Amino acid sequence: MNILGISAHYHDSAAALLVDGVPVCAVQEERLSRRKNDAAFPLGAIEWCLDRAGLEPDALDAVVFYERPMLKFDRILTCALRAFPRSWRSFPNAMKSSLGEKVWVRGIISSHLGVPARKILFTRHHESHAAAAFLTAPTRRAAILTTDGVGEWATLTVGHGERRADGTCAITLLREIRYPHSLGMLYSTFTAYLGFSVNEDEYKVMGLAGYGRPTMVDKVRQLIRPTADGAFALDLEHFEFHTTAARSYSSRFVDLFGPPRNPYEPIDLETPEGQRYADCAASVQRVLEDTLVAIARSLHTETGLTDLCLGGGVALNGVANARILAESGFNRVFVPPAPGDAGCALGAALFADRLHFGNPDRDVPDHPFWGPEVDGVELARVASEDGQRVERFDEDGVLIESLADDLASGRVVGWMDGALELGPRALGHRSILASAESSAMRDRLNRDIKFRDEFRPFAPVVPTEAADRYFELPPGGTRLARFMSGVFKVRPEWRDRLGAITHVDGTTRLQALDRDMSPRLYRLLEAYGSRTGVPVLLNTSFNLSGEPMVNRAVEGYSTFLRCGIDVLVAGQTRVLKRTPLPPSPVGFGEPGLEHQS
Amino acid sequence: MLAPLHRWIWRDAERRVHKLIRFGETETDGGRDILRAAEVTPDPLLRRLYLVHAIDELRHGMLFRQRAASLLPALPSSSKPRFRHDWLAPGGHGLDDLEVDGGSDNSMLAFLHLSEKAAASRFTVYRDVLKHDPPTCAVFDEILHDETFHMNYTLVQLARVSPEHHKRYLWRARLSRLWKAYLRIATALAGVIGGLLLTIQYFVLLPPFAWLAKRAAHREPQGWAAIPRERGESLTRQY
Numbered sequence: 001m002n003i004l005g006i007s008a009h010y011h012d013s014a015a016a017l018l019v020d021g022v023p024v025c026a027v028q029e030e031r032l033s034r035r036k037n038d039a040a041f042p043l044g045a046i047e048w049c050l051d052r053a054g055l056e057p058d059a060l061d062a063v064v065f066y067e068r069p070m071l072k073f074d075r076i077l078t079c080a081l082r083a084f085p086r087s088w089r090s091f092p093n094a095m096k097s098s099l100g101e102k103v104w105v106r107g108i109i110s111s112h113l114g115v116p117a118r119k120i121l122f123t124r125h126h127e128s129h130a131a132a133a134f135l136t137a138p139t140r141r142a143a144i145l146t147t148d149g150v151g152e153w154a155t156l157t158v159g160h161g162e163r164r165a166d167g168t169c170a171i172t173l174l175r176e177i178r179y180p181h182s183l184g185m186l187y188s189t190f191t192a193y194l195g196f197s198v199n200e201d202e203y204k205v206m207g208l209a210g211y212g213r214p215t216m217v218d219k220v221r222q223l224i225r226p227t228a229d230g231a232f233a234l235d236l237e238h239f240e241f242h243t244t245a246a247r248s249y250s251s252r253f254v255d256l257f258g259p260p261r262n263p264y265e266p267i268d269l270e271t272p273e274g275q276r277y278a279d280c281a282a283s284v285q286r287v288l289e290d291t292l293v294a295i296a297r298s299l300h301t302e303t304g305l306t307d308l309c310l311g312g313g314v315a316l317n318g319v320a321n322a323r324i325l326a327e328s329g330f331n332r333v334f335v336p337p338a339p340g341d342a343g344c345a346l347g348a349a350l351f352a353d354r355l356h357f358g359n360p361d362r363d364v365p366d367h368p369f370w371g372p373e374v375d376g377v378e379l380a381r382v383a384s385e386d387g388q389r390v391e392r393f394d395e396d397g398v399l400i401e402s403l404a405d406d407l408a409s410g411r412v413v414g415w416m417d418g419a420l421e422l423g424p425r426a427l428g429h430r431s432i433l434a435s436a437e438s439s440a441m442r443d444r445l446n447r448d449i450k451f452r453d454e455f456r457p458f459a460p461v462v463p464t465e466a467a468d469r470y471f472e473l474p475p476g477g478t479r480l481a482r483f484m485s486g487v488f489k490v491r492p493e494w495r496d497r498l499g500a501i502t503h504v505d506g507t508t509r510l511q512a513l514d515r516d517m518s519p520r521l522y523r524l525l526e527a528y529g530s531r532t533g534v535p536v537l538l539n540t541s542f543n544l545s546g547e548p549m550v551n552r553a554v555e556g557y558s559t560f561l562r563c564g565i566d567v568l569v570a571g572q573t574r575v576l577k578r579t580p581l582p583p584s585p586v587g588f589g590e591p592g593l594e595h596q597s
Numbered sequence: 598m599l600a601p602l603h604r605w606i607w608r609d610a611e612r613r614v615h616k617l618i619r620f621g622e623t624e625t626d627g628g629r630d631i632l633r634a635a636e637v638t639p640d641p642l643l644r645r646l647y648l649v650h651a652i653d654e655l656r657h658g659m660l661f662r663q664r665a666a667s668l669l670p671a672l673p674s675s676s677k678p679r680f681r682h683d684w685l686a687p688g689g690h691g692l693d694d695l696e697v698d699g700g701s702d703n704s705m706l707a708f709l710h711l712s713e714k715a716a717a718s719r720f721t722v723y724r725d726v727l728k729h730d731p732p733t734c735a736v737f738d739e740i741l742h743d744e745t746f747h748m749n750y751t752l753v754q755l756a757r758v759s760p761e762h763h764k765r766y767l768w769r770a771r772l773s774r775l776w777k778a779y780l781r782i783a784t785a786l787a788g789v790i791g792g793l794l795l796t797i798q799y800f801v802l803l804p805p806f807a808w809l810a811k812r813a814a815h816r817e818p819q820g821w822a823a824i825p826r827e828r829g830e831s832l833t834r835q836y
Contacts, residue, residue: 118833352832
């Protein structure tokens with residue numbers, strides 16, 4: 001049975017293909033269109049998935065959309081009515097956007113793919129999140145907690161999942177918190193208030209929180225109050241996201257927290273104003289964590305289960321995930337590599353396969369590498385044409401040893417290996433790798449390579465077996481660190497030696513790498529460790545600020561030319577930068593590279 | 598001819614900031630499109646030239662943003678610009694989207710040549726009316742220097758890759774720009790009319806439903822809502 005899952009139209013659209021119950025490929029549209037967080041209908045991703053599996057659209061047994069468009073429209077219309085007459089400005093745009101395209105998903109899919117309407121199915125948004133979290137996790141029974149900004153009406157759901165002995169699966173969502181009461185929207189409101197892009201820069205708030213103290217927790221608690229039944233409710237007087245599209249927070253919010261940050265001015269943490277922003281971030285982060293821990297703890301008590309599967313965009317908050325693991329009572333916490341909407345494409349397909357069609361459960365490979373493969377020959381060709389120094393290695397061991405030498409001598413390596421990751425994290429196939437040893441390396445990466453804010457931390461990758469030596473991992477920590485889903489403390493004695501990846505608060509969002517998941521990167525860590533004594537590398541996504549992660553070798557190559565990466569690797573090809581930009585017959589000068597936003 | 602109008606537009610600091618921010622977005626989007634062209638072209642020389650061009654455009658985006666940021670503190674706090682839609686703004690989004698992946702280098706070069714020429718002509722006017730603001734004027738000066746290179750290389754390369762038909766490609770690109778301009782105007786007009794009709798409906802038809810929706814909202818309990826077991830059974834429904 002061939003099932004195609006699709007997520008689209010909100011942010012980060014994607015497609016995933018299941019053949020006989022097993023995922024064969026999945027990719028985010030942004031990785032193909034090169035538009036960051038591309039929300040368009042993922043035609044490129046669908047075509048690539050079908051091509052990869054050698055299928056024509058008529059060979060599909062079902063196409064599953066990750067949410068119910070009419071139910072979402074119901075929410076948008078209802079909220080506009082409830083906010084009457086304040087919603088008069090946003091109403092025309094909301095209607096044009098919904099009625100122009102978003103509610104006609106069945107027709108869009110049918111016309112693009114030529115599949116009959118009866119084959120097109122719809123899961124609920126949080127069912128897709130739950131399936132993406134539970135059905136990809138190596139567990140038989142687990143509690144499920146999904147939370148994001150909003151799906152149709154639900155913003156947070158709890159329930160449980162089970163793989164039964166007869167091969168069938170069950171996902172039971174017990175209850176939900178409904179829009180506009182939303183942890184995701186609370187966090188996004190602060191994201192907007194702090195001058196960052198909503199639905200994109202929430203992780204910057206988490207990074208900024210490390211520099212602040214939670215001095216405004218009491219103020220944040222005025223915005224979100226616990227309800228008698230153990231849930232929460234937002235005080236809507238402080239928000240406008242549910243009434244207008246222009247602003248997330250109200251004047252009362254500004255009265256409480258002070259003037260919002262101008263997004264065009266950098267954050268200077270040396271000033272009281274910069275510190276206020278950091279304290280604000282720390283305060284909302286603390287409240288988010290406390291709320292999630294309380295809900296998870298109550299779910300643990302209720303279900304008595306030892307495993308928890310987390311889904312939804314809020315599950316990208318590694319600090320909160322680590323606290324849930326440490327404080328909620330669950331022994332293991334599973335977060336998929338793409339807990340946000342992109343992963344819903346896979347979740348929707350799995351949900352339809354296991355629960356709608358009742359197909360027997362199959363093990364889902366426990367890795368994130370579902371995208372296109374990189375082609376080292378393509379890199380060799382384009383780099384040779386440009387007169388770069390290109391080396392092709394027949395023996396992988398020699399290449400790995402030379403890269404370990406590069407890294408040990410302080411060079412920065414653009415690393416492309418095998419199939420592209422699904423999800424926002426670089427988990428070892430499209431990474432920028434560097435020595436983790438000095439804070440100077442962090443500054444160099446922020447300044448010359450990633451072109452991003454100084455306060456942003458970097459993540460490390462370490463062999464699972466060595467992780468405990470350098471990082472304070474609680475029981476279950478290595479599982480959470482498998483897909484870089486948890487933030488843990490760097491052991492105090494290693495913080496100086498690991499200055500590039502140690503955040504200001506002594507934490508880091510590490511990836512604990514199993515040999516099976518990415519054997520070449522694992523060997524590189526070993527080789528690097530044998531030279532330096534510390535098998536820990538800085539691992540950041542292979543992209544520049546504002547761009548999606550690279551996919552093809554030529555995209556890695558163009559990124560390599562535009563920033564301070566010293567060495568580029570794709571497959572068995574290694575390229576050393578000869579000039580920042582290759583010379584050309586028209587005689588242009590070397591451009592500045594400090595221009596990226 | 599339109600210099601007095603431009604002078605009036607640019608004289609106001611708030612409008613100036615808006616325009617600079619919008620130009621910053623346009624240049625950055627355009628830079629990404631050209632970067633994409635560099636990644637997909639099979640021609641090594643064009644790849645290098647597109648890459649330099651893309652880097653220039655991205656730098657222009659940053660110059661515009663930086664200038665806007667430096668003007669912002671001088672504005673009254675109530676007038677700080679927010680992100681706004683602008684249907685009539687040419688740029689990398691909306692109807693002016695460039696189909697880089699499916700297009701040929703001939704079309705790309707012709708399109709770029711005309712775009713750069715049009716931009717250079719506009720920026721020359723802006724620079725001339727901004728004499729009272731030397732830093733902003735300097736930004737346009739710097740960008741105009743690059744635009745000259747972009748105009749020249751695109752024309753030279755178009756003649757190289759299509760020596761016999763390059764004029765035909767330029768005409769096609771002109772017609773395509775005209776068509777896109779028409780579409781932009783038509784869509785903007787349709788958007789205004791649609792918005793107006795929807796706004797009228799909002800105030801005429803919605804009040805009773807709004808009253809009902811508000812009443813229902815008051816009865817809605819806060820906190821957990823139980824999910825009925827039978828809810829998720831059918832996947833054929835959209836609601």
